[in-house]
Amino acid sequence: MSALDDRGLIERFLEMMRAEAGAAGNTIAAYGTDLRLASELLEGRLGEAIAADLERLGAAWQTLARTTVARKSAALRRFFAFLADEGLRSDDPGGALPRPGSSRGLPKVLSTGDVDRLFAVIARRQARVPADPNDLRLSALVELLYGSGLRATELVSLPRNAIAPDRPYLILKGKGGRERLVPISDRARAAVAAWRAHVDVGRAWLFPSGKGHLSRVRLHQIIRALAAEAGIPPDRISPHVLRHAFATHLLEGGADLRALQAMLGHADIATTEIYTHVDSKRLVELVNSRHPLGEALARK
Template identity: 80%
Template structure:
């Protein structure tokens, strides 16, 4: 990467962090993508022509569509920055591909699956003196499923983030965006039981060593819980419990905009992926609640022309 490219890329990334509030992982990915592109274009990325970018994009054909989409997005935003800052008079980024990303449907847990998970936890905590590890697992699972927290948000909660008399917390998530997160009575009770085992001078609610519980360890704990509940571990992760939170709320009639706020999604299109689980419920609503329901049930079977 030539010096001119390096300086402009760093200025672009600084802008991305300060003005757009980009997450650290996004900034790191963009830095890598731009550095690789700069190295591939011998004439320098900042001065690249449309033809050079088209040649660069041709080399992406073997990559996953999501990877191509990210690389294209990084370069398009970089060239838009150069145009805005007066470093270029044109925007060659328009020549880059826009493959989009195919959103895979989230793994879904049934209500029965969730009941089995909590039955295992309840059984462990029903003893006269529950093990601290079981109380911790109870608090972790209640917050994942009951509040839809991301794994990183969960493990890095301060010790006193959750108050016994306050059914919510204000959380700073991706991109520094703040959101209000609901905390159920069950989750607050589970947290209180666990916090009694956390020394008052520890800064984290889920401490481990000199820091807090890692995402990897959380992942392992949730996998082990799934196995004990008779659920295949490959179907379970902290993120799957977050998906279950969203899916089951939507099934219960939650408003999509409210769900977007609780999940901390910047774009409602991200939240809309959960509507796939509601198709059967919507058909049933039409068949049972619509004023014309008595005239005949809705037939969703495809007809031949």
């Protein structure tokens, strides 16, 4: 194929990423750069590359950081899968691309016991006399972080009336402009209603601060102070860790990974798989108890 052919194929792939996958602008730009550089290294023959060509690319990437190689490989694998799906190739050579071990550690994990201790502190605070409205705000913040998996930015920038008492969900626009439906539990709606009664009706935000809304930095500080009071090392917790706990505990309770992907707003299921850490013991137990062969063995 000519260089022009590669350019056309790359543009078709990127257009698919925009229209169907809903990828963020930065992701599309990074994929485009990686694909064009690979095309240059293969002298405009990326679209017709064979396994040996991709092994040559891997050799050329040896001096790069593992995370960079992982990103480039991911971009090319998606590109070749797209060509195969569209019938533009009869094969998919993506398996020849390097798969470097990621240096990214597993997300920090809170146990259900840790979460229980956080809510116990909140309950003690709310029982104090006289009552402090900030304790109601704390309850609403934690209920939404742990009960709905909101990102910190999404949480602090919620409009005052975003959560209705009679509607068990919220429609959010997250990364890449993707809209998603977020479930709001009865507990969270009750906590929000109790807090909103203390928010001036003239304020635009559910969690106002100064002339705007609560900052992500201040939210981080509030969550760490709560952890310290609950006897949890503050460096083990953050708003993001509570979001992760939401996903992990739902998965451990039997939630479907695709449903979690939708609730978390991930464009790629691979992100959800990393995000929702599940220990190997539970996976083994799941196979033994749910797999048809395991059930057949139990009946013998």
